[in-house]
Structure formats: C-alpha cells, structure tokens
Amino acid sequence: MEILNNLLFGFQTALTPTVLFYCFIGVLLGTFIGVIPGIGPLATISLLLPLTYHIDPTASLVMLAGIYYGAQYGGSITSILLNIPGEVSTSVTCLDGYPMAQQGRAGVALFITAIASFIGSLIGILILILFAPSIAEFGLSFGSPEYFATMLLGLVAVSTVTSESPLKGLSMVVLGLILGTVGIDVNTGQSRFDFHIPQLLDGISLAVLAIGMFGVTETIRSTDRELVSNIKQSVNLKSMIPTVNDIKKSIMPIFRGTAIGSFFGALPGTGPAISAVLSYTTEKRISKNPEKFGHGAVEGIVAPESANNSATQTSFVPTLSLGIPGDSVTALMLSVFIIHGIQPGPTLISQQPEIFWGLIASFIIGNFMLLILNIPLINVWASILHVPYKFLYPAILIFICLGIYSINNSTFDIFVVAIIGASGYMLNMLKFESIPLLVGFILGPIIEENFRRSLILSNGDLTTFISRPISLFFLITSFTLLAWSVFSFFKNNKL
C-alpha cells in the first residue's frame, strides 16, 4: 500500500541520528515547559526560532512539533498535582485531576492521562496520514481567492473563538495585520511604516514579536506566582495502576475526546484548548452521573487529555496540506518553513515528501518517547514544581535577551522586545488577547498578497471572490461565524 511505503520512507528520515536527537530534545523540552505553568509551547517555540535558522528544516520542525505535543503531556502533571494548569489546554484536567490526587489517586490519574494522551495522539496522527494528502490534492485547485477566503476564515475564527469578546479579538487581529505591513512590500519593493529606521526595513521580526508578546508578557504576569506543591505523596509505579473499573469507564470518553479533538484541531482557528473544554463539557452532559464531575471522575480527565493531544496532531492537517495554520503554534511553525525557503501549501506533500512523512514518523516516535518519559519519570517532573518561580524567571529573561540578540546581532531588537512585552502586558490586562494579534501578524502579508493577486488576475473585479464556489463558501462561513458570535455576545450583554 502506498501509505505504508510513504511511512517507511518517513521513518528513514526520522530515524537518522540528527532527527532523532532533535525529536528527543523537542519532547523533553516540551514536557518540561508543559509542567511549568505560564511558559507554553508558543513562548518556547518563539524562543527557539532563532536557533532553527541554523538547523536543517526537517530537524527544526520535528523539534518544534515535539515541544508542541510534549507540552500537552507535561501540562496535565501540574494540573493534577498542583491544581494549576500547566498549559491552557490542560486547565480542565485540574477539575477532576486534583480531586483525584487529593483522594490519594494521583498516580492513577497521571498514568491514565498519559495513556489517554497517547491514544489521542496516535489516532490524530492516523487522521493526519489518511486525510492530509487528499486534502492537499483538493487544495491544488485553490487559487488566490480561495486562499484569501480560507485565511480570512482562520482570522475570524481566531478572533471570535479564542477571545472573551469577539470585538476585542477582531481588533487584535487587525492590529496584527497592520503590524505585518511594516517593512518592504513584496509587490512594489517599497517600504511601509519604517519611519526612516533602517532596522524596520525588514519589518518587525516575528521572533521579536512572538517572544515579546508571549515570553516577556508572561514573565511579567507570573512574578507573583508561587509554585508550591501541596501533594507530598511521592508517586511510585505501583500506585499508578488503575482499577478495572477505571479502565472500563475511560474507554468511551477517550474515543469521544479524540473525535472532538481531531475535528476541532483540524479547523483553522481552534486548537487543543478549546477541544479540551468542549470534550469535558460533552462528557459531563452525556454522563449518567454528572454530579461526580469535579470530584475525581476519571471521565473528566481522560476525555480532555485525549482531546488536546489529538487536536495538537490534527492541527497539522491544514498546515501541511494547505499551508493554512490550524492554530497559533502551527502558524509560528509555518514561518519556519518560509525561513528555510520551503513554500507551504498543497505542493508541500508532493514536492517535499521527506518533510511531510518524516514529520509524521517523528510524531509517532515522539509520542512513544513521551510515554516512556512521562510514566517512570513522573517524580522528576513533579520535583521541578518545588522550585519557586522567582528563581526561574530571571534566567528566562536572559535567555530571551540572548535569543533575540542572536538573530541579527542587534541590541535594537532587544529594546523592541521590551517595548512589545510591556505593551503586550498592558493589552492583556485590558483583556485584549495576544494570540489573535500573532496570527494576524503572521497571516497578514500572505493574505494581502493573495488579495492583491486575486484582484490583479480578475482585473479589479471584486466579484471574483463570490463567483468562485470554494471561495464563496469560506466567505459565507466567515461571515456567519462573525455574525453569530457578535449576536450571541450581544445577547449576553458582554461584547
């Protein structure tokens, strides 16, 4: 079968020492930052972006992806042991995970979430294998108007679904788009908004923006945070074995969670966090004993964990097959493609099969590595949580500064990071989310280029977006989504 051939080919790439090494670093780092609250894959990937300029593209992507799905494993550890979400996507795991830990069942909770995450990941990878190539073929019929419309949907989705207020989310997307216009314009070779500062000719560096908005801002937000574990029990291997009852109760929630996660992960704009929340709510609604939720119900931890892991894997479906990011992290990874001169889009799978299949093979390998890392090594991770945050953040700040400096050997960039970090903090406190801004910034130049190209090809005819069926479909969906979220927030008087 062709798929098996391709997979074997992928393993050939993934099992080389370099790629294996970076895969291991990625998942190890991912688990580590997943465990630490506040720092997430987004901040870490931003920090490592400068490094990836010098490494082979496949290896960089393998590492960054490893950080992404590794964090989903690590985050649940903190959620269960500390009642603090290690990752946004593991927030709901606190609700039933911590009560389980309080009942002395921390080991079981940790073990079973690792298994649930693993199953969710594998099924997500399977979906990636089955659907991405076909979607890519479909995507070959995409022209500029289709790209414009689909990315517009992604922007609308990111602003309406992830923020508390669609208006604020939209304004952040627009701000991101505007920031993306700074610099030399590809079509005309003239620069915009550089204000005669030579460093701005290339535009605002993505790494600077991302690290500023997610690394520095998060550091400012977290300085008063204490990290003290109340659960003094050491988790040994024997205490991890779940009862038969636990296993029986977990099977269906795992599959339901995986289904929800796979679907929402593949949609542009939604990702692991939302999938986890939706999965938890679904389980609670379908359950015959909803009152058990919040008090240590196994269903309440396995479903969201499978959901967030499968969503993480399937967020690569649109990214690799169409070049449209599944969510903010994959948007960042798209820029790694572009930095290395690889054109993301439907032609990626056919023209660079070693990247696609190598990535998939590395996902499989990475998840196995994570299973091993997360079960026997749980005590190691748990001990990290005993280090007070106040000793960690200065080191993080210095890494941020040096990471930024290493991109262009420019101290100007470090200044910009400080300014962006401060502004980002203030925006966040005013409840303006950073993720829409980042996605707007990344997609801005691409969307603008597609828009202009569509109009050039159609000779200024705006109806080109409506006369083509695929483009029309996505435009209508965007509009509906926008209208629906504005309307529903109006009803709750919380715009």
Added chain:
Amino acid sequence: MNKKYYDLIGGIFLCGIGIFVSLYSYFHYPLGELSEINLGFFPTVLGIILTLLGAIIAVKCYYSTYVEYIRFNYRALIIISLSIMLFAVLLNYTGVIISTMISVITAGFADRSTTLRAKFIMSVIVALIVWIIFIKTLHIQVLAWPQFLL
C-alpha cells in the same frame, strides 16, 4: 478603577492607532485602483476598520454593567522592561557576563520576596549557564567581558 473605564482607554487607544495608520498611509503611500492595488490600500482600509472597532469598544463600555477590577502589577512591568533594556544597553559595553549579572539582579527586584543575597547567587548561576550554553556551545558573536579588560 472599574474595568469599564479600562475598556474605554483601550478602545480610544486602538482608535488612535487606527486613525494614525489610515491617515498616514493614505497620504504617504499611493492607493492605486482596484485593478492595480498599490501599497497604501491595505493599511488604509485596516486603519479604518481598527478605528471603527476601537470606537465601538469605547462607546460600548458605557452600556456595560459588568463590574470587575483589574490589578496591574506596575512594579513587575517597569522592573522587567527596565532590566531587558538595561541588558540591551550594557551588552556591547560590558560584555555578556556582566550585563547578565546586572540584568538578573535588576529583574530580581520584581519579586519582593527575594533577598539581595539570593539575587546575587542567581546572577552568578545564570551567568554560568549563559557562559556554558551561549558562549561555549553556541558561539554567539558577542564579547564575553568588557573591552577594556581584554
């Protein structure tokens, strides 16, 4: 201050950016026509949209009955931003090691509970890690020690 008024500030701030962007790009960059879109089109339109959104957010706050108080951590904000900028300024004059130590100690003030001794020990540890990772392993192009010492 009530959150409502923070929304007002946020909305007006966005309005301001929107107006600035749309006017600046309208007057400085050619707009072009629909069949030949030029530089200025995208930023101008985006600026207008942002102004509208900002205006709606600002005005809407008067109708909102939602009460929530926001606590800004000004101390952390200023100290951390300052320590980063300090690093940027010092880097080329005093080399990595010393600017690292100074920045770490400065950043340490953001958390009230660290003692001066703890800050100093942290700065040494971080400088050591920096030395191992960035200078020895990654070979970044920067002076480790101040010029006059070399």
